[in-house]
Structure formats: structure tokens, C-alpha cells
Amino acid sequence: MTSKQEQAEKKVGASAGSTTPKKLVPYGGYYTNKVPGHDPELTEVGPGTPMGEYMRGFWHPVCMSIELTDTPKFLTILGEELVAFRDGSGSVGVLHAHCVHRGASLEYGLIQEHGIKCCYHGMVFDVDGTCLNAPFPKGEEAEAQKYACSIQQGAYKAFEKNGLVFAYMGAPDKEPPFPEWESDFTVAPGDELVPYSNFQHCNWLQVQDNAADNFHTAELHASKNVVGGHFQGTTFDEVGSPTMEVHPDMQFVPIHGGRGLACSGARRVNNDKLFIRVQHQVLPNLSLHAYTSEDGSNKKLFSRFHIIRWTVPVDDFNSKMIGWRVMGPGIDTRGIGKKELVGYESIDFLDGQVALRRAERFANHTINDIVEIPTDHRARSNYKMAQYAPGDYEAIISQRPIAIHALENPTKFDAGPYLFRKMLRDAVRGSNPAASAEAFSEWLKEFNGAPNSYCSGNVFELPIGATTEEEVAQRRFVAKGVIAILTESEQHKGKERSDFVKQKMEELEQTAKAQFKH
Amino acid sequence: MNNISTKSPEELVIEILSTGQKVTLTRAESVIDALAGIGIEVPTSCQSGLCGTCKTRYISGEVDHGDCILSDEEHQEYLTPCVSHIKGGTLVLDL
Numbered sequence: 001m002t003s004k005q006e007q008a009e010k011k012v013g014a015s016a017g018s019t020t021p022k023k024l025v026p027y028g029g030y031y032t033n034k035v036p037g038h039d040p041e042l043t044e045v046g047p048g049t050p051m052g053e054y055m056r057g058f059w060h061p062v063c064m065s066i067e068l069t070d071t072p073k074f075l076t077i078l079g080e081e082l083v084a085f086r087d088g089s090g091s092v093g094v095l096h097a098h099c100v101h102r103g104a105s106l107e108y109g110l111i112q113e114h115g116i117k118c119c120y121h122g123m124v125f126d127v128d129g130t131c132l133n134a135p136f137p138k139g140e141e142a143e144a145q146k147y148a149c150s151i152q153q154g155a156y157k158a159f160e161k162n163g164l165v166f167a168y169m170g171a172p173d174k175e176p177p178f179p180e181w182e183s184d185f186t187v188a189p190g191d192e193l194v195p196y197s198n199f200q201h202c203n204w205l206q207v208q209d210n211a212a213d214n215f216h217t218a219e220l221h222a223s224k225n226v227v228g229g230h231f232q233g234t235t236f237d238e239v240g241s242p243t244m245e246v247h248p249d250m251q252f253v254p255i256h257g258g259r260g261l262a263c264s265g266a267r268r269v270n271n272d273k274l275f276i277r278v279q280h281q282v283l284p285n286l287s288l289h290a291y292t293s294e295d296g297s298n299k300k301l302f303s304r305f306h307i308i309r310w311t312v313p314v315d316d317f318n319s320k321m322i323g324w325r326v327m328g329p330g331i332d333t334r335g336i337g338k339k340e341l342v343g344y345e346s347i348d349f350l351d352g353q354v355a356l357r358r359a360e361r362f363a364n365h366t367i368n369d370i371v372e373i374p375t376d377h378r379a380r381s382n383y384k385m386a387q388y389a390p391g392d393y394e395a396i397i398s399q400r401p402i403a404i405h406a407l408e409n410p411t412k413f414d415a416g417p418y419l420f421r422k423m424l425r426d427a428v429r430g431s432n433p434a435a436s437a438e439a440f441s442e443w444l445k446e447f448n449g450a451p452n453s454y455c456s457g458n459v460f461e462l463p464i465g466a467t468t469e470e471e472v473a474q475r476r477f478v479a480k481g482v483i484a485i486l487t488e489s490e491q492h493k494g495k496e497r498s499d500f501v502k503q504k505m506e507e508l509e510q511t512a513k514a515q516f517k518h
Numbered sequence: 519m520n521n522i523s524t525k526s527p528e529e530l531v532i533e534i535l536s537t538g539q540k541v542t543l544t545r546a547e548s549v550i551d552a553l554a555g556i557g558i559e560v561p562t563s564c565q566s567g568l569c570g571t572c573k574t575r576y577i578s579g580e581v582d583h584g585d586c587i588l589s590d591e592e593h594q595e596y597l598t599p600c601v602s603h604i605k606g607g608t609l610v611l612d613l
Contacts, residue, residue, distance in 0.1 A: 409563055409569060410563075410566075411566075412568070414564070422586050422587060431590050
């Protein structure tokens with residue numbers, strides 16, 4: 001955990017006693033100009049790496065369905081070069097890109113009724129990697145057959161669901177169930193799962209860190225921090241969700257045997273209402289987000305998923321946020337979601353989520369187009385505008401290609417990402433056996449692949465505390481109380497659970513009303 | 519020895535290895551606060567068990583750790599006084 005640099009600094013600090021540690025010397029950048037390495041255990045994901053092996057024990061979305069066209073889609077996922085395609089029979093193939101014959105990339109191959117044909121020498125591979133045909137000259141069919149049986153293109157099981165392509169890249173005999181959270185991802189009748197994919201030019205973990213970093217919204221996404229009035233839709237004020245700009249009082253609770261983290265944040269809406277938003281982070285790279293546009297105007301208990309998001313490593317220096325935006329009147333009570341902004345390299349909630357801002361993303365293209373992604377953030381034509389009003393993309397990717405944990409100076413408000421990193425480490429090292437990929441798979445099977453989630457948005461009718469102390473005590477009581485109710489509700493499923501949770505939350509509201517001075 | 523206060527009937531004690539100095543504390547009191555009480559300032563930064571600035575070696579004692587960074591293995595030898603509490607008996611710190 002501790003880097004050599006850290007240890008060295010500590011020695012300086014400790015032995016100096018009364019003298020200032022080097023790292024605290026004013027104008028002393030000289031003393032801190034060396035950049036140590038990243039944390040390979042959690043950040044590197046290539047084949048054979050600890051995190052790479054762990055990640056391969058789970059299903060991940062690898063691209064959007066609209067990326068599968070009449071030509072194969074070249075992809076890099078977990079550092080592996082792949083091609084994805086939908087063959088004439090409708091089966092989805094995710095194969096190693098390089099032909100097992102002599103290495104030409106199958107991205108130049110011809111999609112067949114069954115499988116794909118390499119452009120170079122015509123070997124045909126089915127979606128499971130089986131060689132269906134090797135075009136030997138007439139009269140040598142028997143040898144061709146014999147040869148075909150001797151090779152197998154690297155392949156991964158894949159399927160499509162609601163506009164996303166999912167693949168399992170681990171050992172076939174360890175394939176886990178695909179996790180159907182809450183059996184239907186809590187999509188209310190009339191609502192729908194709308195797919196999106198947002199590319200990030202940095203390591204996967206800092207993107208995942210951002211999801212458990214519930215504190216940044218009050219700064220990065222606050223209108224007060226936009227320079228010179230150059231607003232570009234990057235702040236919650238501009239989209240009418242000022243409650244998200246309030247610093248949340250967070251409670252982080254590891255749940256499900258250390259397989260997930262509940263992040264319960266209390267935000268005061270006004271003198272009469274308290275908003276408790278519980279985000280659910282699931283190992284290794286899934287996050288389930290409650291309503292992102294809450295204005296807190298009406299009481300609301302146990303509102304569910306608004307974003308379902310995987311942070312999928314492309315390689316060690318690139319990643320994709322891929323998932324679904326839940327859209328419709330059930331979840332989006334304010335009716336402000338914009339489906340035409342949800343898809344490839346775009347999402348509707350705030351601008352600044354990807355390299356392209358909306359003005360550029362939609363200048364000559366629609367949401368249905370696979371646009372080219374700028375790779376150098378400083379070379380973008382709107383770089384200065386991005387500096388005026390940076391979004392998540394600018395903040396996250398500028399933490400270096402791989403953020404260096406040894407150089408961080410966390411505050412108590414960074415507890416979310418730090419706890420999640422520790423949980424990842426315990427899972428990867430095996431110090432929490434329950435979180436191993438195998439145990440996670442067994443756990444999913446216990447729930448027929450459809451576990452409950454803690455994710456919820458809740459607006460309580462709770463007046464502000466009479467004093468700051470009362471208010472702080474009250475909001476923490478309620479934030480913790482919500483988690484306790486959700487834990488208690490684990491024994492129930494579906495509507496029965498929903499009714500149970502709502503009833504208990506009503507009771508919690510009454511208890512808080514009686515317990516605290518208002 | 520002159521520094522023993524009588525805050526708690528539980529008799530939770532911190533002992534400083536280099537000086538033999540002792541201080542008693544309650545279960546609710548963090549190690550860092552108890553040390554500050556006898557004038558020992560261990561450098562801190564995050565004050566919540568995330569950064570490791572205050573990481574200190576201990577020789578013996580039962581510790582309720584509460585940090586977010588040290589591994590189980592490291593917990594056998596180190597603690598972060600900013601968020602750690604004593605579970606029982608005497609905690610001997612390598613200070």
C-alpha cells in the first residue's frame with residue numbers, strides 16, 4: 001500500500017520532529033517533483049494480471065448493438081484485441097481479432113450466414129471459434145477438414161440485451177449467471193432501458209472512483225465554478241437539480257458480504273424536505289444510480305434505478321462507461337430526460353461526459369451515428385470552452401492516464417472511492433473470499449441471478465433541525481436508517497419488498513420527527 | 519507513569535515504547551486524541567483512515583482499526599491512530 005516515496009517522506013517528517021516535512025515546504029515543488037508508479041494491482045487489467053483475472057470472472061458490456069453493422073467492429077476490451085459482429089443467422093460473435101491461421105485481423109473479414117471469414121486465406125470461424133471451413137484446393141477437402149478441426153479461433157460467449165452487447169471473457173467452466181438486478185433492472189411499466197456508451201481516455205479505476213465520489217457533484221457540477229458565465233450544460237443548476245449541488249453528508253456501508261457498497265447521501269432540499277440518495281456500487285465495475293434529476297419537490301420513497309453503468313476497461317489507459325439510462329415517466333418524475341441525447345458518445349444528464357461536447361457531437365451527426373472520438377483532449381477545438389466549464393470527462397481523464405494513488409492526499413469525503421478500492425483489493429487478493437469471482441457467481445445463483453439492490457432515491461418530509469447539531473444528527477440518523485431498512489428488506493422480493501421498504505421508511509420519518517428538535 | 523489519567527474504569531492503556539509513558543483512554547476515544555492529550559503529535563492529514571499519514575507501528579495490543587487502506591496483514595503490525603480504537607488491555611506503540 002505504501003510507496004517507497006511515501007515511506008521516505010514519512011521518515012523525513014518523523015525524524016524532523018519540529019521541522020517542516022519536505023512535502024509541506026512553501027515553494028517546495030522541487031521536493032515533490034518525482035512521480036512514482038501507479039498501483040498495478042488495481043489498475044492493470046491485461047491477461048494474467050490480478051485485476052484482469054478478477055474482471056474476467058464477470059459479464060461486461062463490450063459495445064452497443066448499433067456498432068454491429070455489415071462490417072465487423074474492432075474492439076479492445078481488457079487489453080485484448082477483438083472483433084464483434086452479428087452474423088446472418090443473428091448470432092453475435094466476439095472473437096480474438098487476429099486470425100489463428102496467420103494473424104490477419106478479422107475486422108477485414110466477411111460476415112457469413114454463420115460466423116466470419118478471414119479476408120486473407122478464407123478460413124471461416126463460427127461465433128464459438130470453431131473453424132467451419134478452410135478453403136483448400138479441389139481434391140484436398142479431407143485435409144482441409146482435418147486442418148479445420150485442429151484450430152480454434154479465440155472466442156467469447158456473447159449476447160445482446162436492450163441495445164448492448166455483453167461478453168464473458170473468463171474460463172468457460174466458470175461462467176457466472178448474467179446478473180439481472182431486481183429481475184428487471186427496476187424498470188417501471190412504460191419505462192425503458194436506453195443504451196449508451198461513453199469513452200474515457202484513462203484507466204478504468206478513476207472512472208469507477210468517480211461513481212463513488214458523491215462529493216464532487218457539489219463542486220465540479222456547480223454553476224458557481226463556471227468561468228465568466230460560459231455555461232455549457234455541465235452543472236446541475238442549469239438542468240434544474242440544485243439539490244445535487246448541495247454537499248452531501250455521506251454514509252458508506254459495505255453490503256452483500258463485501259460484494260457491494262451502499263453510498264447513502266443526505267441533502268437538505270429546503271426547510272421541509274430531506275433527500276436521501278442511495279447509490280449502489282457493485283464489484284468490480286458496476287454502479288446503480290438513483291434519479292439524477294431530483295428536485296425534491298415531492299415526497300418520494302424507494303424510487304429506483306436511473307442509470308445502470310459498467311466501467312469497462314478497454315486497456316490500461318482507456319475505458320468505456322457503458323450501460324442504460326432508464327427513461328420514462330415512472331423514474332423521470334420531472335419528465336426532463338432527453339432520449340435523443342442518450343447513445344453512442346452522449347448522455348442527457350449533463351454535458352462534459354465525453355471528449356465531444358454536444359455542439360460538436362451533433363454538428364453533423366445524429367444520436368444514431370458512430371462518430372469519431374477525439375483522442376487528445378488538449379487538441380480539441382473547444383479546449384478553452386472545456387476549461388471554462390469542465391465536466392466529468394475533463395476532471396477524470398486529466399488525473400493522468402492512470403491516476404497515481406501514492407500522490408493523492410485524500411480528505412474524509414474521499415471515503416467512498418477509498419473503501420471501494422479496499423473492497424476490490426480484498427476481492428482480488430482473496431482476503432475477502434466472499435467477493436471472489438467464484439463466490440460472487442455462487443451468490444448470484446442463490447438469487448437465480450436476480451439479486452436485490454440498495455439503489456434508491458428518497459425524499460422525506462422532514463423539517464430542518466432546530467440547530468445545526470440537530471440537523472446533522474437527524475440527517476445521519478435518516479441516511480443510516482435507510483440503509484438499515486434496505487438490509488432488513490433483503491429477505492423479501494419484488495412488490496412485497498417494495499411495500500415493506502416504503503412502510504419502514506414512513507416509520508423512519510415519524511421516528512425522526514419525534515426524535516429531533518425542529 | 520505520571521501521565522496516567524483516570525478517565526475510564528475499563529483501564530484501556532496506551533504505552534509509548536521509547537519512553538514508557540502511559541495514558542488511559544475510553545473505547546470511544548481515538549488513539550490520536552489520547553496521544554494528543556499527553557502532548558504526542560502524530561502527523562495526520564485525512565483524519566479518516568484513508569491516507570496513511572499517521573500510520574504507526576505497534577508492538578502489542580488489541581486494535582479496532584477502522585481504516586480503509588491497510589490490509590489484514592498490515593493490521594497485525596500497523597494502525598492508523600486517527601481512526602483506531604483500543605479493544606482491550608494495553609496498546610504498546612513504537613513511538
